[in-house]
Amino acid sequence: MERSLTLGKDQRKAAFGDFQTPPSLARLCCHFLKEMGQLEPASIVEPTCGVGGFLKAALESFPKAHAFGFEINPKYLSAARESLAEYSERLSLESCDFFTEDWSERLKVIPGPILILGNPPWVTNAELTRLGSENRPGRRNQKKTRGIEALTGASNFDISEWIIKHLVDQLKGRDFQLAMLCKSSVARKILASYWAEDRSFSEAFLSLVDAPKYFGAAVDACFFCLSSISQGPKDMTALVCSDFQRTSESRIGYSNGRLIADIETYKKVEELAGLSPLKWRSGLKHDCSKVMEFRRENGQWINGLNDAVDIEDEALYPLLKSSDLMKPTLAKPRRFVIVTQQKIGQETDSLELKWPKTWAYLNRHGEALSARRSSIYKNKPRFSIFGIGDYSFTQWKVAISGFSAKIHFHVVAPYEKKTVMLDDTCYFLPFLSKVEAELACQLLNSQESIDYYSSLIFWNNKRPVTAAILGTLDLVKLAERLGLHESKAFQGMLAANRKPQAPQTP
Ligand SMILES: C[S@@+](CC[C@H](N)C(=O)[O-])C[C@H]1O[C@@H](n2cnc3c(N)ncnc32)[C@H](O)[C@@H]1O
Known part of the structure; x- marks a missing residue:
């Protein structure tokens, strides 16, 4: 049965x-x-x-x-x-x-x-x-x-x-x-x-529906209409109405194998589409914030279980989270995170000699760390983290939260002489110098960049901003359009990112 x-x-x-x-x-x-x-x-x-x-x-x-x-x-x-x-x-x-x-x-x-x-x-x-x-x-x-x-x-x-x-x-x-x-x-x-x-259609439109009101469900829902009529024109766009009264409207479309949220705006900035010369990275992933993350109170490290912990300062890096990046101005990091590896898969046994107190602490919480559910931790060295590599240790970063409700990038500066880590819901570009990071941030916060990204992003998605979308803007074309491509900082930034970088640990 x-x-x-x-x-x-x-x-x-x-x-x-x-x-x-x-x-x-x-x-x-x-x-x-x-x-x-x-x-x-x-x-x-x-x-x-x-x-x-x-x-x-x-x-x-x-x-x-x-x-x-x-x-x-x-x-x-x-x-x-x-x-x-x-x-x-x-x-x-x-x-x-x-x-x-x-x-x-x-x-x-x-x-x-x-x-x-x-x-x-x-x-x-x-x-x-x-x-x-x-x-x-x-x-x-x-x-x-x-x-x-x-x-x-x-x-x-x-x-x-x-x-x-x-x-x-x-x-x-x-x-x-x-x-x-x-x-x-x-x-x-x-x-x-x-x-x-x-395959094009004679007509495609959708009106957004208040699903919580009508179905008691927190879903992004719509009334979706598609028609095909043999006579007359066809195209590959769809009208999106904010509601049945058509309070506001936009048109989604398709270009370069990608769905475009606002095809009219996209057409104005389409030339910026390409491949970013710099690779967008996501932040650090550890899936155990109670053990791995700390705040500092009266000079003491306090973990997510509210325990005061004695571990080596060198094991900890300042941490910014999505919620920090979503504020208009970046505040000082309030959290710190244990960084157990410099690259994915690196052995962790040597931590015992390098940071004995941290090693003992991690071992005390070994069960919680081993119980992390994601399969990425399976058959990896103990206390492994992800989203880690040379790029994590550059002193300067330009970052945005994946949960952002609008396009706004921040320069992330070192804090207390240490590079600042970002959590795994953030995306960033790594930079070796302040001047390069500031220039990249200026480019990315320009109206052209905002129009480009906003035309691609479906803001109602759970995580609207993704590395895949960020990576489609060609910064060289953007710098050319803004007349900044010949600047020393821009050329330096491109050259630096072509060379493999050694970790910039403080
Ligand atoms: C979301 S409800 C919508 C009902 C109706 N269309 C309306 O708008 O009120 C989905 C309907 O699909 C029916 N349904 C589920 N599985 C089905 C199937 N295999 N064949 C036919 N109807 C099915 C359910 O019984 C239910 O009535």
Whole structure:
């Protein structure tokens, strides 16, 4: 028996991604679609219709269309039948398991133009695995189905991503519109994957939805619409509306294999795109802040367990965290971190002689350090850290937090004659001199750089700023545009970064 059938009610609901759309939201969506869409549907298809909230709103908004609703849960299907009785002449409801249905055959006999509408389950493949549920693609009758990996590019994916792409694929060559509630990240992944295949659409738009208000879920959600009409122009951009009232709008697009958050701004600074001549690094990772991080009180080192600890000062480096970098002005480091290695994988046994008190301290907390869950620590020297290398020890850095809500870089200066470490949620460029760091920071905080990065970044992402995005700005092109490329400091910075650097320990 499928394990999900033996689950409790809440787990079963989770396994079926079961959050019915409130009628008020369904009405807003259908109203928005009618205003924005180019297509007058002859048929409306709701593949996971639940109790029929979306179908009702669609039947009201499109009075000439016939609606076809499908649902796996028989109780929901009877509730839908009851609540939609007045529309019975324009409505067909059927029990159906989305993942075993042959949608290609099914859609063939439904008169076009088709509007596919709804709110597919909001659950990930990983969550279903955890729940032991088989309610997902790939188990039976998957003829004419692209493999999950091919469709989603990953083993952990949102089921709704698979559902939407599967439906769009079945409609290739036909006029259709698809309009579904889903996570914004899902809508973006779908657009990126089609645009990567050079597939353009007649229209794509999404309106952000207040998911906490309507579903009590802290998710970045949207109403996502995609249409393909044989006549007329097609392109590879999508309009993003901040809400159904279209309070503010921007347009996402695609360039150089990358999704662009604001294609209009990007076009103005596109020439800066390239490869950074300097490598962006992430900060130090140790996954055990209670043991590895300290504050200083009355000349004593106090760890995260509030124990006063006697260890060698040389083992500790000042530390700045994401929260420090997110402030407009950088304060003095309040924390210090034990740095056990100078490069990844370096043996740590020699610490016993070098810093005996630190060694004894680490051994006292050996259990906590060995219990670090990330697999990166497996089969590595004891007390290993990550995000460490020559670059960590340069005296000067230019840094930004991965959690930033806007583009603002800081020069990180040495503190108490020691280089300052950054935590693993920060990104930085290492520099040998103050003048080079200040110049790089000036370049990176220029309006051109801010426009460039802001056009690429999806600010609602959990960690919007990433090393991958930072690395796409060519600092040489930026310096040229700002007339700073011939300065001694800029040339020095480039030359220094071409040579391998020895650790600059104080
Ligand atoms: C997020 S709810 C949305 C319901 C409805 N579309 C609405 O907007 O109110 C997802 C629906 O998908 C249904 N569902 C889950 N797995 C399904 C499957 N394999 N086949 C068909 N429907 C399914 C659930 O029972 C649930 O009613």
